[in-house]
Amino acid sequence: MSKEKIPYKIYLEESEMPKAWYNLRADMKNKPAPLLNPSTHKPITAEELEHVFCKELVKQELDDHTPYIPIPQDILDFYKMYRPAPLVRAYCLEEKLGTPAKIYYKFEGNNTSGSHKLNSAIAQAYYAKHQGLKGVTTETGAGQWGTALSMACSYLELDCRVYMVKVSYEQKPFRREVMRTYGASVTPSPSNQTAVGRKILQEHPGTTGSLGCAISEAVEAATSREGYRYVLGSVLNQVLLHQSIIGLETKAAMDKYGIRPDVIIGCAGGGSNLGGLISPFMGEKLRGEADYRFIAVEPASCPSLSRGVYAYDYCDTGKVCPLAKMYTLGSGFIPSANHAGGLRYHGMSSTLSQLYDDGLMEAVSVPQTDVFAAAEQFARVEGILPAPESSHAIKVAIDEAMKCKETGEEKTILFGLTGTGYFDMYAYEKFHDGKMDDYIPTDAVLAESFKSLPDVK
Amino acid sequence: MSKEKIPYKIYLEESEMPKAWYNLRADMKNKPAPLLNPSTHKPITAEELEHVFCKELVKQELDDHTPYIPIPQDILDFYKMYRPAPLVRAYCLEEKLGTPAKIYYKFEGNNTSGSHKLNSAIAQAYYAKHQGLKGVTTETGAGQWGTALSMACSYLELDCRVYMVKVSYEQKPFRREVMRTYGASVTPSPSNQTAVGRKILQEHPGTTGSLGCAISEAVEAATSREGYRYVLGSVLNQVLLHQSIIGLETKAAMDKYGIRPDVIIGCAGGGSNLGGLISPFMGEKLRGEADYRFIAVEPASCPSLSRGVYAYDYCDTGKVCPLAKMYTLGSGFIPSANHAGGLRYHGMSSTLSQLYDDGLMEAVSVPQTDVFAAAEQFARVEGILPAPESSHAIKVAIDEAMKCKETGEEKTILFGLTGTGYFDMYAYEKFHDGKMDDYIPTDAVLAESFKSLPDVK
Numbered sequence: 001m002s003k004e005k006i007p008y009k010i011y012l013e014e015s016e017m018p019k020a021w022y023n024l025r026a027d028m029k030n031k032p033a034p035l036l037n038p039s040t041h042k043p044i045t046a047e048e049l050e051h052v053f054c055k056e057l058v059k060q061e062l063d064d065h066t067p068y069i070p071i072p073q074d075i076l077d078f079y080k081m082y083r084p085a086p087l088v089r090a091y092c093l094e095e096k097l098g099t100p101a102k103i104y105y106k107f108e109g110n111n112t113s114g115s116h117k118l119n120s121a122i123a124q125a126y127y128a129k130h131q132g133l134k135g136v137t138t139e140t141g142a143g144q145w146g147t148a149l150s151m152a153c154s155y156l157e158l159d160c161r162v163y164m165v166k167v168s169y170e171q172k173p174f175r176r177e178v179m180r181t182y183g184a185s186v187t188p189s190p191s192n193q194t195a196v197g198r199k200i201l202q203e204h205p206g207t208t209g210s211l212g213c214a215i216s217e218a219v220e221a222a223t224s225r226e227g228y229r230y231v232l233g234s235v236l237n238q239v240l241l242h243q244s245i246i247g248l249e250t251k252a253a254m255d256k257y258g259i260r261p262d263v264i265i266g267c268a269g270g271g272s273n274l275g276g277l278i279s280p281f282m283g284e285k286l287r288g289e290a291d292y293r294f295i296a297v298e299p300a301s302c303p304s305l306s307r308g309v310y311a312y313d314y315c316d317t318g319k320v321c322p323l324a325k326m327y328t329l330g331s332g333f334i335p336s337a338n339h340a341g342g343l344r345y346h347g348m349s350s351t352l353s354q355l356y357d358d359g360l361m362e363a364v365s366v367p368q369t370d371v372f373a374a375a376e377q378f379a380r381v382e383g384i385l386p387a388p389e390s391s392h393a394i395k396v397a398i399d400e401a402m403k404c405k406e407t408g409e410e411k412t413i414l415f416g417l418t419g420t421g422y423f424d425m426y427a428y429e430k431f432h433d434g435k436m437d438d439y440i441p442t443d444a445v446l447a448e449s450f451k452s453l454p455d456v457k
Numbered sequence: 458m459s460k461e462k463i464p465y466k467i468y469l470e471e472s473e474m475p476k477a478w479y480n481l482r483a484d485m486k487n488k489p490a491p492l493l494n495p496s497t498h499k500p501i502t503a504e505e506l507e508h509v510f511c512k513e514l515v516k517q518e519l520d521d522h523t524p525y526i527p528i529p530q531d532i533l534d535f536y537k538m539y540r541p542a543p544l545v546r547a548y549c550l551e552e553k554l555g556t557p558a559k560i561y562y563k564f565e566g567n568n569t570s571g572s573h574k575l576n577s578a579i580a581q582a583y584y585a586k587h588q589g590l591k592g593v594t595t596e597t598g599a600g601q602w603g604t605a606l607s608m609a610c611s612y613l614e615l616d617c618r619v620y621m622v623k624v625s626y627e628q629k630p631f632r633r634e635v636m637r638t639y640g641a642s643v644t645p646s647p648s649n650q651t652a653v654g655r656k657i658l659q660e661h662p663g664t665t666g667s668l669g670c671a672i673s674e675a676v677e678a679a680t681s682r683e684g685y686r687y688v689l690g691s692v693l694n695q696v697l698l699h700q701s702i703i704g705l706e707t708k709a710a711m712d713k714y715g716i717r718p719d720v721i722i723g724c725a726g727g728g729s730n731l732g733g734l735i736s737p738f739m740g741e742k743l744r745g746e747a748d749y750r751f752i753a754v755e756p757a758s759c760p761s762l763s764r765g766v767y768a769y770d771y772c773d774t775g776k777v778c779p780l781a782k783m784y785t786l787g788s789g790f791i792p793s794a795n796h797a798g799g800l801r802y803h804g805m806s807s808t809l810s811q812l813y814d815d816g817l818m819e820a821v822s823v824p825q826t827d828v829f830a831a832a833e834q835f836a837r838v839e840g841i842l843p844a845p846e847s848s849h850a851i852k853v854a855i856d857e858a859m860k861c862k863e864t865g866e867e868k869t870i871l872f873g874l875t876g877t878g879y880f881d882m883y884a885y886e887k888f889h890d891g892k893m894d895d896y897i898p899t900d901a902v903l904a905e906s907f908k909s910l911p912d913v914k
Contacts, residue, residue, distance in 0.1 A: 007471045008537040014464045080465040081549065081840045092538065092612075110567050112842040112877070154837040155549075174882035180889050181836055379638055380611040383538045385569040420569070422879040425631035432637050 009086040010253040017084055018248040019071060021241045023060075024279045025351060026067035027286040030358055032237065032350035033325035035061075036312060041456050044322045052219060052321075054229050056127040060238040067283075069241065071123075072130075078122045078155060079245070082111035087253040088417075092381040094401070101404035103397060104261070105417040106250045106277065107384065112178065113148035115342075115387065115419030116273050117233050120242035121148035124231040125156050134227035135159025139189065139214030141168055142341025143175030144387075144419060145233030150182035160184040161228075163191070163217045166209035168341065175423050189214040196220050196318050211345065212317025212331065219320050234270030235315065235324070235349050243276025246416065251280045254414075261292060261414035263400055267392035268296040268305065268363070269342045271349030277416040278361075285360065294361040295400075296352065297392040299371070300440045302335040304328055304348045305356050305363035307446060312456040313347055323454060326353040329441075332452030336439040339368060339427030340388035342418075346449075364396060367438040371395050372431040375421070387419040388427055466543040467710040474541055475705040477528055478698045481736045482521035482808060484743040487815055489521070489694065489807035490782035493769060498913050501779045509676060509778075511686050513584040517695040524740075526698065528580075529587075535579045535612060536702070539568035544710040545874075549838040551858070558861035560854060561716070562874040563707045563734065564841065569635065572799075572844065572876030573730050574605035574690050577699035581688040582609035582617075591684035592616025596646065596671030598625055599798025600632030601844075601876060602690030607639035617641040618685075620648070620674045623666035625798065632880050646671040653677050653775050668802065669774025669788065676777050691727030692772065692781070692806050700733025703873065708737045711871075718749060718871035720857055724849035725753040725762065725820070726799045728806030734873040735818075742817065751818040752857075753809065754849040756828070757897045759792040761785055761805045762813050762820035764903060769913040770804055780911060783810040786898075789909030793896040796825060796884030797845035799875075803906075821853060824895040828852050829888040832878070844876040845884055 025031055034043040049058040060069065071079075090103040108116035128136050135158055140146030146162040153160035162184050169176055169188035179186050189209045190197040194217045200207060207213075215232075222230035233239065254261065264281055266274035274296055284290040296305055305327045314331040315321040328347040335344040348356075355361050368388070375391035377398070378384070386394060397415040404411050421428065430436045441449075482488055491500040506515040517526065528536070547560040565573035585593050592615055597603030603619040610617035619641050626633055626645035636643050646666045647654040651674045657664060664670075672689075679687035690696065711718065721738055723731035731753050741747040753762055762784045771788040772778040785804040792801040805813075812818050825845070832848035834855070835841070843851060854872040861868050878885065887893045898906075 009471075011468045014466075091534075112836065112840055112879075114879075151840060155840075173886070174879075177882040177886045177889065178842060178879075181833055181842060181885055183837065376638055379569065380640065383569055383608060383612075385635060385638060422569075422571075422631075422635075425634040428638055429630070429634045432634065 006089050006257055008091060009088050010257065011086055012084040012249060012253055014080060016252055017079065018245055018252065019076065020068040021071055022244040022248055022279050022283060023063065023067055023069055023241050024244065024283055025064035025237065027283045028354065030354055031064045032354045035322035035324055036456065038314070038319055038321065038323055041323070051223055052230050054124070054127045054131050054133070056130065057124060057238050060241055061236060072126060075122055075126050082118065084249050085110060087250055090382055093378060096381045097398065097401050097405065099401040099405040100408060100410045101401040102410065102412045103401055104259070104412070104414045106246055107417045108246060109384065109387070109417065109420035113144055113151055114422060115144040115148065116243060116246055116276065117145045117148035118151060119245050119276070120233060120239045120272065121152040123242040125149065125152035125158055128229055129156045129158050133229055135161060136229055136231045137161045137218040137222040138231050138233070139163045139211060139218045141165045141211045141344065143168060143172055143423065144342060146184070146186070147175060147178050148233070149231065150179040150184035153184065154182040161221060162186045163189040163214040163221070165189055165211055165214050172423060189217050191217065194220040210317060215316040216318025216320050234272040234345070235347065237351060239272050240275035240279065240349060240351055243272050244279040246273065246276040247279040247281060250277065250414065259412060262411040263293040263295065263413050265295045265297060265393045265396050265400070265413065265415040267343060267389050267416070267418065268298050268348065268352070269389065270345045271352040273416050273418045275349055275352050282355065282360065295396055296356070296361060296363040297396045298363060298365040299340055299343050299392065300365045300367045300438065302329065302344050303365035304346060306365045309450060310353060310357050311453055313453055315347065323456065324350050326350050327356060329446060330449035330452040333449040339424060340392065342389040343392065366392060366395050367440065369431065369436050369438055372428065372436065374398050384417065385421050386417060387421045388424050390418040393417070463546050463714055465548060466545050467714065468543055469541040469706060469710055471537060473709055474536065475702055475709065476533065477525040479701040479705055479736050479740060480520065480524055480526055480698050481701070481740055482694065483524035484740045485811065487811055489811045492779035492781055493913065495771070495776055495778065495780055498780070508680055509687050511581070511584045511588050511590070513587065514581060514695050517698055518693060529583060532579055532583050539575065541706050542567060544707055547839055550835060553838045554855065554858050554862065556858040556862040557865060557867045558858040559867065559869045560858055561718070561869070561871045563703055564874045565703060566841065566874065566877035570601055570605035570608055571879060572601040572605065573700060573703055573733065574602045575608060576702050576733070577690060577696045577729065578605035578609040580699040582606065582613050582615055585686055586613045586615050590686055592618060593686055593688045594618045594620070594675040594679040595688050595690070596620045596668060596675045598622050598668045598801065600625060600629055600880065601799060603641070603643070604632060604635050605690070606688065607636040607641035610641065611639040618678060619643045620646040620671040620678070622646055622668055622671050629880060646674050648674065651677040667774060672773035673775025673777050691729040691802070692804065694808060696729050697732035697736065697806060697808055700729050701736040703730065703733040704736040704738060707734065707871065716869060719868040720750040720752065720870050722752045722754060722850045722853050722857070722870065722872040724800060724846050724873070724875065725755050725805065725809065726846065727802045728809040730873050730875045732806055732809050739812065739817065752853055753813070753818060753820040754853045755820060755822040756797055756800045756849065757822045757824045757895065759786065759801050760822035761803060763822045766907060767810060767814050768910055770910055772804065780913065781807050783807050784813060786903060787906035787909040790906040796881060797849065799846040800849065823849060823852050824897065826888065826893050826895055829885065829893065831855050841874065842878050843874060844878045845881050847875040850874070
């Protein structure tokens with residue numbers, strides 16, 4: 001083994017850190033389909049979007065031709081606080097598995113938000129501040145995105161209002177407390193603060209909320225208040241753009257040591273991590289400069305790519321957001337109580353959906369007890385206690401490494417380790433106690449859910 | 458500002474990582490007083506200690522003359538999994554404070570145990586494995602040490618039995634679950650598993666346990682079982698030896714960039730972090746090669762250095778462990794429910810006690826609401842959400858930086874950031890809700906507690 005040659009952890013020097021984000025869409029022949037106005041079903045205009053999102057972010061959202069977008073100096077400085085993230089050679093895991101494969105992971109969990117979400121949170125907060133806004137609103141389910149946004153806003157002294165799905169607010173008080181530490185206001189959703197919240201509370205008095213409902217409340221809170229805009233942590237093109245920092249750093253670190261991955265694996269909920277990780281590699285593939293296998297890993301309970309349809313759909317349950325063309329299970333799909341909260345979204349980023357539809361990427365879905373077993377196996381040899389979301393990628397990386405053990409192939413496997421599971425110990429407890437279920441929706445359930453798709457000509 | 462010159466984070470290369478621990482006692486003219494046999498009050502022998510501790514660790518415990526002890530390769534490999542720890546230049550904090558001081562911190566929280574405890578856990582587990590033992594036992598209060606030991610044992614496939622103070626076991630189920638993830642057995646203490654546990658349960662049926670009681674149970678569990686030894690995460694000389702990796706890495710990183718600290722600050726409970734951080738710097742001071750100010754920061758509720766007496770005392774409530782000469786509040790001292798669980802110990806490492814008694818180090822104690830206010834201020838600008846223990850050092854580092862602002866001095870301040878507070882959000886919640894109290898023991902309370910000191914001639 002070349003333990004001497006490749007270090008356990010590769011950290012770029014500050015001077016080697018990327019200075020621009022990479023916009024994958026610029027290299028796509030088949031561009032992702034445009035967002036549509038939910039009322040007229042016509043491509044949404046910048047003016048329309050600017051009521052909801054910051055001006056500069058709207059520009060980024062709609063720009064599908066500029067390959068590199070410079071990262072403003074203030075964001076670069078913030079990145080230096082917790083980046084570069086290490087690219088880790090999983091020597092211990094390889095040895096434990098007895099595989100000839102070489103396994104690498106890009107670890108994004110070394111910051112208080114506990115995940116890669118901070119990469120886009122600081123960008124979105126920066127542009128809001130730059131526009132002279134007072135604050136931003138958002139929703140959060142599991143809490144990673146809300147935490148990341150709170151941190152970014154606290155740094156820039158911007159007001160941050162988070163609508164947190166009520167069941168998470170109650171079951172994850174510690175996440176809520178982290179957000180309060182960073183000065184955010186956290187409201188359990190549905191709430192009495194918004195018209196849509198009051199309406200839902202009236203219709204479903206005992207509801208514990210949903211991500212779709214929290215999005216609708218956050219959008220209303222932003223658009224009905226002077227000096228506020230709404231921000232979102234996944235799905236959008238702008239988010240994939242900011243998250244390209246993950247892939248760019250990974251590629252720079254690999255290039256530095258002459259490493260070339262054969263297969264690149266990431267968990268996929270809305271697509272923020274996977275899209276960011278694969279961006280520069282997929283760019284090479286699109287330009288015909290190199291070839292890689294890409295695998296999106298989804299929970300079996302919410303398999304938008306592997307079992308969804310490619311169609312225009314609502315992004316939120318309240319149907320106030322633009323329509324996006326994506327692989328979707330239908331906005332009416334109710335994901336089961338899978339513990340990977342960050343992967344419980346009915347749709348997938350338009351960019352990733354298009355790449356998948358073009359056959360440039362694979363997708364698999366895995367049941368959650370297998371995911372937690374892989375998580376525990378990983379934790380015990382690599383030390384890091386992974387987030388349930390990230391563990392989806394671990395599961396498939398281990399599967400691929402075991403295939404190499406059978407065939408004797410010395411493949412290089414790269415996966416994204418998006419974050420840590422410190423706030424997910426309740427889920428680990430269920431796993432340890434053998435109380436975790438593996439719900440998989442039947443075809444009939446999905447067929448019913450597809451009926452909620454809008455009729456777009 | 459020289460932002461261009463000194464990076465935000467200094468990571469040593471793997472090749473620059475220390476290959477040997479530094480044994481500070483070798484350079485001390487006044488050696489720390491020897492451990493005494495609790496029955497005979499005579500210096501304890503290696504043979505006696507070997508019933509409780511591993512052979513090689515006993516050797517390290519008693520060795521006060523060898524300056525450098527090589528780190529075995531297996532431990533070096535494990536260190537590479539989560540080390541080198543970054544030395545961070547707190548540019549953002551400096552700017553926020555408007556101080557001319559240059560602030561650095563060594564961050565030990567980037568591993569799942571969440572603190573520096575892993576540095577000694579892997580060493581102690583390694584020597585147990587090397588001796589052919591089946592397993593180790595220990596106690597844990599807040600849970601950092603128990604987690605660290607679980608991780609180390611899981612890596613080495615060694616059985617790990619943790620006695621966790623019952624109140625923590627119940628109030629910190631997530632810490633317990635992390636240990637279970639790493640395959641440790643975790644028993645709430647006092648338990649029915651040991652004679653001492655049964656005795657205590659009979660005498661105090663409703664007790665929620667204490668660290669002193671958990672130590673006694675863990676020692677009994679080790680000494681009454683074939684192939685087991687007891688391990689301890691702080692106070693001992695061997696622990697300070699292993700933790701010297703903190704200071705050695707810090708010094709190497711500073712030397713690389715020509716940085717020289719004026720003042721070095723660390724939180725102090727049993728002394729594991731502070732002793733490790735200051736070791737190589739104190740060595741220079743002892744050898745007359747350089748001068749530094751050292752400040753130990755204690756909780757006002759448990760001020761062993763600042764308000765204790767320097768005397769031989771019991772290390773545990775059960776009085777089964779050797780006697781140590783140390784600054785102590787008396788083994789009968791009941792620390793209040795301060796949220797920095799890791800600092801709630803009645804005594805202080807013999808080595809640090811001797812240095813303090815020789816006037817080579819200062820000590821201050823701070824109330825916990827001030828500590829949490831500093832923690833929050835730090836989190837908002839530096840991103841990292843610190844552990845309550847570490848925040849004691851932050852509080853005094855900020856105080857020192859503010860003095861520089863008054864005087865205009867451009868001092869270089871170094872402090873140890875021992876860990877993260879992800880499992881301490883209940884304490885943060887109390888702080889946010891204004892429900893945190895600042896108990897400070899009266900002189901009368903301390904005088905009463907000193908009566909529990911043994912009569913050693």
